[in-house]
Amino acid sequence: MTYSRRFIVCGLAGLYLSGCQSGAATQSTSRPATGSAMRAAPNAAFDRWVEGAKARAKARGIGASTVDRAFRNVGYLPGVVERDRNQTEFVRSFEDYLAIAASDDRIAKGRSMLRRHASLLSQLEAKYGVEEEVIVAVWGLESRYGARRGDVPVISALSTLAFDGRRGRFFEGQLMAALKILERGDVTPDRMTGSWAGAMGHTQFIPTSYLAYAVDFRGDGRRDIWSDDPTDALASTAAYLSRSGWRTGQRWGDEITGRAPSGRGRVVTPAGANGPVFEVYHNYSVLGRYNNAQKYIIGVGHLSDRLKGRPALRGTFGPDGNGLTLQDRKALQRGLTRAGFDVGEADGVIGKKTLQAIEAFQHARGLPVTGTPSRSLLSLLG
Structure with missing residues (x-):
């Protein structure tokens, strides 16, 4: 087997x-x-x-x-x-x-x-x-x-x-x-x-x-x-x-923005109503033979699109629990890097290194050390 x-x-x-x-x-x-x-x-x-x-x-x-x-x-x-x-x-x-x-x-x-x-x-x-x-x-x-x-x-x-x-x-x-x-x-x-x-x-x-x-x-x-x-x-x-059945020249899926689905595939909403919507086709299922987790399939598909020169997703996810959008979080990370605090890549993902950098910045500036990203912190970082 x-x-x-x-x-x-x-x-x-x-x-x-x-x-x-x-x-x-x-x-x-x-x-x-x-x-x-x-x-x-x-x-x-x-x-x-x-x-x-x-x-x-x-x-x-x-x-x-x-x-x-x-x-x-x-x-x-x-x-x-x-x-x-x-x-x-x-x-x-x-x-x-x-x-x-x-x-x-x-x-x-x-x-x-x-x-x-x-x-x-x-x-x-x-x-x-x-x-x-x-x-x-x-x-x-x-x-x-x-x-x-x-x-x-x-x-x-x-x-x-x-x-x-x-x-x-x-x-x-x-x-x-x-x-x-x-x-x-x-x-x-x-x-x-x-x-x-x-x-x-x-x-x-x-x-x-x-x-x-x-x-x-x-x-x-x-x-x-x-x-x-x-x-x-x-x-x-x-x-x-x-x-596994890959069909040459066919897409894995498309983001749906401002239009109805074409009817060629099925619609998936991996982030619910607050995120991008995709119409997915046969090759989506083929990628699922490699790893059938939805995040993975769309991750491979979207990365392959970006490598080919297609644009970033147009749908947005809205602000997170701290009131920050993805672009806000990237800006915060770039600000921390400019201030001399290492966050790794400024990808907008708040992980351990970013949280440590926030704490270090707050300590250096004599601020309450919360380690929490916020709009006020973003303003301080310019």
């Missing part, structure tokens, strides 16, 4: 900008916890479970040498279990999600990637029929164009989750699929890294999706989605969408 990526991606500390929750628990997209947070810890019960898993893998026909190499340095990762059990702590609004997904920085980098990989993307579009902006938009949301692919050892992560048992059957299935990838020789155990939940490479394939859709576009005998060279990863994404 090929599982939907939604099954696993939905809780991946956002996987940088996951569709079900943005993962932007700080100012922008958050990368998987590594270092001490993902350090292996002794666990005798886990060690016993591993011995059983090795036997089950061999019984499934995976070679003993592959199994031994894969589990040689496996370890129990408490940080993985913690992330799996705390997936819904932070959920971005649809407005914030889109602000991050199609931020000025992400658009600029995406356009740079379109230029840098123009020849490859042209070949992929010709072969698979998926427009280059769509491929790059998926790449941008999944790993910030390869900058945040994850560096957690996949065999350890999947073994930990399978042992933990909350979704043990599913994760053991992913573990066995990962072992098959190693058996084929596409990657070595030390290079098989990814998110805390086992999603891998530039466009974050889970092992079963990799087995079903990954392609060797470079022709070197390996489907290498882990390489700094994104060729195989982008080709695999194009193949995934193509085989």
Whole structure:
């Protein structure tokens, strides 16, 4: 069985900008916890479970040498279990999600990637029929164009989750699929890294999706989605969408402003009556095969539009609970930056860095330290 990526991606500390929750628990997209947070810890019960898993893998026909190499340095990762059990702590609004997904920085980098990989993307579009902006938009949301692919050892992560048992059957299935990838020789155990939940490479394939859709576009005998060279990863994404039914030349959807729907699709209102309204078509559902969260689908679609040169959304969300619009929040962040307080990218999303910058500014000016964005603070920042 090929599982939907939604099954696993939905809780991946956002996987940088996951569709079900943005993962932007700080100012922008958050990368998987590594270092001490993902350090292996002794666990005798886990060690016993591993011995059983090795036997089950061999019984499934995976070679003993592959199994031994894969589990040689496996370890129990408490940080993985913690992330799996705390997936819904932070959920971005649809407005914030889109602000991050199609931020000025992400658009600029995406356009740079379109230029840098123009020849490859042209070949992929010709072969698979998926427009280059769509491929790059998926790449941008999944790993910030390869900058945040994850560096957690996949065999350890999947073994930990399978042992933990909350979704043990599913994760053991992913573990066995990962072992098959190693058996084929596409990657070595030390290079098989990814998110805390086992999603891998530039466009974050889970092992079963990799087995079903990954392609060797470079022709070197390996489907290498882990390489700094994104060729195989982008080709695999194009193949995934193509085989999911992508229709070349058709849009994913359109924002409806001041007109009635065309009747070609269905209407969705992700932010209710106080936000943009979209008419969505067949390719919207195809993007949903990659991740069926509404935020994610519209995020990819809208980012792909911006990469192609289409305008920003015209519909507005209105002011937030502090009386600030998205443009007000961007202006506040730019003002803090001018005053010497780091907020990261001025994307209008009030995250941890912005709140810390507000507190620091208030303290420096002798103001009550509330850490709260407001119109009066915006006025002070000019």
